[in-house]
Amino acid sequence: MDWIPCSRQATFIASVLSTVSVIAIIVGLPIMHVHIQKVTSIMMMDVELCKLIIL
Numbered sequence: 001m002d003w004i005p006c007s008r009q010a011t012f013i014a015s016v017l018s019t020v021s022v023i024a025i026i027v028g029l030p031i032m033h034v035h036i037q038k039v040t041s042i043m044m045m046d047v048e049l050c051k052l053i054i055l
Helices: 003-055
Strands: none
Touching: none
């Protein structure tokens, strides 16, 4: 019956890792979205500036 404490420890570690992963995704996705939106906005402004310069 040595495997029962190991099983409990593995279950605890898996639960902690999955909780940390979910929290990281909940925090990380909005931050990434804002960053990508900012970069896209800057890029579109540069494209509009190039269009004005060419005309």
